[in-house]
Amino acid sequence: MEENFLKRYQGFYIGLGFLVWAILVNRFPGGHIFIGGDVYQLTNLQDQFPALHFGWFSGRVSLFYAFFLLLQKIGISPAAQLSWYLGVFLIGAYISFWLFSRLIFSKLNEWWAMAVAIFYATNVYTLYIFTASWGFTSYQILYVFIPVLVGFYIKVLTESKASHWGWFFFVVSLASMSFSNPAFAVSLGLMFLLLTALLLWAGVVPFSSIFFRRIILVCIGGVLLNAYWLLPLLPQARAGVAEISASTDIVLGEALRKTSNSVMDTVRLLQTHEQGKYYPANFPYPSIAFLKPIVFLMAFVPFLLAMGGLLIRQSKETRRLQWVMVGIWLLFGILMMKARFPFETMNSFLFQLPVLNALRGWDKLAIYTPFFVSTLLLMFFSSDLLKERKWALISGGVFGCTLLILALPFYAGGLQTDLSYILAQSKKKDYEQARQSTLIRIPDPYYAAQGIFDADRTESRISMLPYSPGSSIGRVDLPKLKINGPHPANALYGKRYIELSDYYIAKWIFAKEFSRSDIQPDWIVDLFGLLEIKYVFYHHDAKQKALDAFEPQRQYLEERGLLVRQMQNEWFTLYEIPKQWLFPYVYTSPTPITLELNPEKVSERVQELRKDAVSLSYEKKSFKEFTVTADVMLSNQVLYLNERMDPLWRAELVQEDGSVTPLSRVDTVLYANAWKIPSLSKDGVIHIHYFPNQLLWVGEWISGVAFLGVIGWGVYSLRRNRLKEKQYVNCSE
């Protein structure tokens, strides 16, 4: 039986062999971690996981990073974790598409199913994501789930089999890990909406009351299983939409123009914008450089073969599904053209609609195109014509060669070491010799500093000096480390890091003023103290220009004892800010002290506040939930919580009689969250909490129960099927 099983799926195993080779040949170099663009690899998840779960992402990335937490717990190194991720992605995409082909085209020859599943796993799009930084974020994992989601979706709409429902909802639960960027949930919803409409029109799914019942069940199940991230997202999205509406940073027309794709590139799964950074435009093989234009041409082959399926005889069912897939591809193609003729007017209207405006990025729509093309390829290979040996050999030969050449870097190696987008402009396409890299070898002193942070269990934070901004907001430039991206502290430590090149206080990048020689530098430490920044990395590995500009300020602050050395090495000096300069995490003052966004006024205001500030003891209930005893002495005081200003932080006064009064927010305080305490006649308790986290608990309960329901349903239907099989055998005997 075992032998039969192996023989039956030998095509599948051979395909798997190709991918295992791709994973082995692309092993990430030991001792390195991934930092690039806006992405960083979390290497200390034991400490970082609670912040991830309860922090900004409010549950959205917990499922994804739980896998990496597990890898860390069993001792897998950070570099090996990258290889694991590549493996899970490629093999996951392969299995997912293979399952889709078995579900929908069960009669298709398994060798064709294997070849197309390999194409789905290793193509120009997956090369794009693994040579960019995006491949190493949680939301691209959606790519893995698309085929199996669509496969089971078609099955639950067309057949009444309980196990299909169980599997569909199980995959829906797993796929929810992709929605750390909710725009992907929007694009997935749009894809399913169009798919359903076209399936109905083409008659693949009959239009009946059963259809409506099934759709309602799909929607309810989907919402329940995703409630754990949907609920906390609602208030964040509301605040985010208001922020985007008021923002002048995003110019929609410009964003659409930059991410618009030409038809020729959509057909080839290429990105028009920034194409030069990615394979095949970024061609890393000088000895076979003549192949570059050929690879560009070969990128047309999968689509042309897929279109070839329209010209040959097909069964009625396949033909209908073929029109559905071509129809969705066309509609997505129109959206991907964005600001291009002739759809620019229509698209600029569509992309201004709320929710749809989240789909500005190229990959949010392009992530589905490999699936449409792969499905059309399956249909091409399932035609009767391909059963003839001659045509099978020709098509197989052409497709096989294309498969290998288009995905050559997967099989030749060097995805991030030679082919990274960051090396595209570099003469030396080698991560070790290039000026910048996404694979970073973190020097030992950075790891040694962790002991200091681990010993400090307060809410204090880390930051850096001098101001050495990277290529975009939130990025730092550390040339000696080859980093142009997030600060390594984000990747290494559980303690929070405040990025100088980001807007921590309103729209003020205060660090731009650090080198001003006309002001005494005391204001820097005053401001750091106000924001509870206790540890400061002074980077000797920063840009030389930044170091030179800040050197007088550094000497001044050190001589005055405002920066106290804790560690020194060739990479950095770790300073500590003396305790008396640090503000508490929770404190009060008689009147609200506002901060003028002007370095000349900072010290004066901070000293005023420091004089009046009274630290309050608090009880930490959970990661973002605290209680403070409110005695009558706190009447009419201003209560501060030293967290980045966010209206979703809420404070409520709970009195002895159980009455709850929300405290009114003091909006003029921009450096923390502040509320006005009313006059108190009796003692009570102030409950401070981050509102989305309350919804997170509710959502987790809902999704947890729904998931257990899915598992229970799966076990029940499995047992029922076995019983039926037994009865059938008994009856036939």
Next chain:
Amino acid sequence: MRQGKVRLSWSDVVIFALGGLFGLMFRWNLPETVLFLFFLWAIRYSLSVKKIAMITGVVFFSIPALLLFGFEKRAEEIALYSYYVLVILVVRAMIEIGNNSR
């Protein structure tokens, strides 16, 4: 909708003239206007899906051929036209499916 032998009536002439005017109004170039008229023709005369699919195939196959000979701009233009033809093909196919299911 008509099928089979094409015999132009006055109403056809009016429809195609309006199609041409439509092109002028939106300042389409000649190939785009011709494609629009082709779309009208494909719908009005129920041009077979197979024939449109053949045309689509030819147009799509010409893109890499043009690129091969260095006509990049022309290839991009043809890619857009091939997209239009594919839209016509899918619309025609969907109409046919709709008619058959009724």
